[in-house]
Amino acid sequence: MSNLTIRLDSKASERLYRQIYEQIRSEIVAGRLPPDGKLPSVRQLSRHLQCSQNTVKTAYSQLYAEGYITPRPKSGYYVGKIEGLLHIKKDAAYSPGKEPKRPVCKYDFSYQGVDLDSFPFSTWRKINREVINEYDPELLTLGDPQGDFRLRSGIADYLRNSRGVECKPGQIVISSGTEYLLQLLIQLFHKECVYAIENPGYEKINLIFKSNRVTYRPIPLDRNGMIPDRLTESNADIACITPSHQFPTGGIMPISRRIQLLNWANETKNRYLIEDDYDSEFKYRGKPIPSLQGLDKGEKVIYMGAFSKSLTPAIRISYMVLPEPLRKIYSEKLAFYICPVPTIEQKVLSRFIDEGHFERHLNRMRKIYREKREILVSSIKRLLPTAEIEGANAGLHLILYLNNGMNERELADSAEKNGIRVFGCSQYYFDREISGRRPALLLGFAALRKEEIPEAVEALRDIWYLT
Numbered sequence: 001m002s003n004l005t006i007r008l009d010s011k012a013s014e015r016l017y018r019q020i021y022e023q024i025r026s027e028i029v030a031g032r033l034p035p036d037g038k039l040p041s042v043r044q045l046s047r048h049l050q051c052s053q054n055t056v057k058t059a060y061s062q063l064y065a066e067g068y069i070t071p072r073p074k075s076g077y078y079v080g081k082i083e084g085l086l087h088i089k090k091d092a093a094y095s096p097g098k099e100p101k102r103p104v105c106k107y108d109f110s111y112q113g114v115d116l117d118s119f120p121f122s123t124w125r126k127i128n129r130e131v132i133n134e135y136d137p138e139l140l141t142l143g144d145p146q147g148d149f150r151l152r153s154g155i156a157d158y159l160r161n162s163r164g165v166e167c168k169p170g171q172i173v174i175s176s177g178t179e180y181l182l183q184l185l186i187q188l189f190h191k192e193c194v195y196a197i198e199n200p201g202y203e204k205i206n207l208i209f210k211s212n213r214v215t216y217r218p219i220p221l222d223r224n225g226m227i228p229d230r231l232t233e234s235n236a237d238i239a240c241i242t243p244s245h246q247f248p249t250g251g252i253m254p255i256s257r258r259i260q261l262l263n264w265a266n267e268t269k270n271r272y273l274i275e276d277d278y279d280s281e282f283k284y285r286g287k288p289i290p291s292l293q294g295l296d297k298g299e300k301v302i303y304m305g306a307f308s309k310s311l312t313p314a315i316r317i318s319y320m321v322l323p324e325p326l327r328k329i330y331s332e333k334l335a336f337y338i339c340p341v342p343t344i345e346q347k348v349l350s351r352f353i354d355e356g357h358f359e360r361h362l363n364r365m366r367k368i369y370r371e372k373r374e375i376l377v378s379s380i381k382r383l384l385p386t387a388e389i390e391g392a393n394a395g396l397h398l399i400l401y402l403n404n405g406m407n408e409r410e411l412a413d414s415a416e417k418n419g420i421r422v423f424g425c426s427q428y429y430f431d432r433e434i435s436g437r438r439p440a441l442l443l444g445f446a447a448l449r450k451e452e453i454p455e456a457v458e459a460l461r462d463i464w465y466l467t
Contacts, residue, residue: 004033004040008049016051017116020059028068028079035081039069054121061314065112065447071316073176073340106419107456111248111397113447114312115368120361127351131344143343145335147174147319151350155319158353163280164294165303167321173330176316176340178276178304179208184337185274185302185320186212188330189238193270196236198226200428202247202276205240218430221246225253228260238272239264243292244280248428248442250391250399258292265300272326274302279309281362283394284370299323307349309396309446310362317341317349369396372445372453379457384464397444399425404464408439411464418463420456 006023008016027033039045042060046053060077063069070080131139138148146152152169159165175181182205191214197205199218209216217234219226226241239261243253265271275292283289293303306318322330339346352358373392380387380400392398400422402411408424415422425440445453 006045006049008051017055017058017062020045020049020051020056021062024059024063025066025068028082033079035079037079038075039077039079041076054125057121057314058116058119061312062113062116062447065114065313066108066110067112071314073316074342105416105421107452107459108421108447109397109423109443109445109456110421110447111423111442111444112313113444114309114396115365115372115446117449118361118365118368119312120357123357124348124352127348127355127357128344131347131351136347139343139347141343142338143346145337145339146170146172147339147341148343148346148350150354151346152319154350154353158358159291159303159305159321162288163277163305164290165321166294167303171322171324171327172319173322174317174319174339174341174346176318178278178306178318179204180340181304181318181320182208182274183212184330184334185238186214187334188326189272193237194235196226196231196234196239197430198241198246199430200248200425201240201430202242203428206430221249221251223251224257225251226257226261228257228264231261231264237270238274240274240276241292242276242278244277244289245391245395247276247278248391248397248399248425250393250395250397252289252394253292255295258295262292262296262298262300266298272300272302272323274304277303277305279395280305281310282366282369282396284373285393289394293321296323299325302326310358310365315345315349317345369446372448372450373398375450375453376443376445376457379454383454383457383461396446397442400441400443401438402441402464403438406439406464408437408441411439411441414463415460418459420459420463422460 004024004027006020008019010016012019040048042053042056046056060069064071067082068080069077071077149169152172152174155172156167156169159167173181173184175184193214195209195214195216196219197216199220206216217236219230219234221227225243225246226239231239241261243258245252261273265273273292277291280288291303293301300323302323303321304318307315376398377389377392380389384402386403388401390399390401408426412422412424423442425442426437448456
């Protein structure tokens with residue numbers, strides 16, 4: 001606690017968790033909390049501040065969602081490594097008040113957050129207590145390398161009923177984040193494999209491939225998703241795609257393109273598709289699009305999912321469904337890996353699913369996010385006259401195209417200077433060339449309160465059109 005000073009004002013209008021979040025974030029931005037520095041545990045900090053553990057958990061969840069801190073299994077929370085955050089000369093002594101000041105963020109359109117007011121804390125706490133109080137020797141063991149069998153069974157039932165995924169519990173591997181699952185797949189396939197990734201696409205995926213020194217090729221998209229001809233030309237063996245809600249464009253891959261990609265995978269023995277179904281639970285028009293894996297008759301699709309959007313990113317539980325031939329290879333080559341998710345967390349989530357709490361929570365969140373999405377879309381149409389919207393029919397973000405004479409960097413920088421965080425889409429292109437592209441911004445809406453959304457859009461209108 002010696003490196004972290006937090007003062008709470010119970011009479012302030014700002015919520016307690018937000019006060020904790022803002023003060024820790026400021027310490028990280030200023031460099032007073034160094035990268036890899038360990039934060040107090042939730043219990044320690046709640047006791048020190050004389051507030052509830054839920055308040056601290058909510059603050060930590062938001063800091064994690066924005067990338068300021070990272071959880072480590074069985075260890076706690078640590079300050080993240082944020083490149084380019086500080087530009088301080090090595091020979092310059094720290095002087096209070098001289099650190100670079102970042103504008104206070106009043107409205108954050110981050111795509112990584114969730115609705116913090118709707119997490120079922122009481123139910124989660126009750127199940128936690130019940131699981132701990134049970135005499136269960138498994139709580140003290142390493143558990144199954146692929147994850148708790150009961151949890152895998154619950155996930156298999158959920159995927160079959162909601163996503164049309166055909167699988168058995170034995171095909172599921174549980175891990176702590178999709179990044180870890182990708183690294184397992186890299187080890188599962190031979191070293192010479194060439195990977196194809198969407199361009200634009202999820203920015204971490206190229207970092208994962210780079211750090212593992214594997215060959216990958218960005219493949220351009222059209223309105224239907226990854227272009228099959230360009231995929232064939234790349235000589236890739238494995239294609240990583242987000243067909244249910246492409247990141248970041250928000251496009252939904254039609255059945256004709258899905259079949260084209262399945263045909264590509266079936267042309268040779270060693271081709272596979274990795275389907276990342278990262279926020280497929282949320283679709284606002286029509287019925288949910290079934291998974292690509294459900295169409296697969298040749299055992300060519302590896303399905304990946306997580307609970308970061310449906311529950312919270314603080315619950316570091318993800319999973320993949322391996323086709324049976326790959327499941328056998330996994331058992332032979334990688335069964336020595338221990339599941340990184342603590343047994344107790346798996347059992348709590350398993351009970352949460354089996355007792356129907358997860359389904360009820362999802363239904364509630366679909367309603368909340370649909371309302372937030374409608375408020376955001378209507379506010380944009382009313383207040384930003386030259387704006388175009390894409391990708392608003394699913395997921396927890398949309399793409400905003402503007403034609404007010406400002407380029408993408410000017411739009412994002414001017415918003416941040418005025419306390420609003422938006423995200424330029426150029427950062428998700430792997431060629432980084434922005435000339436000739438329409439200015440496009442990614443706006444996430446999950447973490448914003450309903451009443452904040454019109455206020456934020458009105459503020460953007462004032463910044464982008466009236467200044």
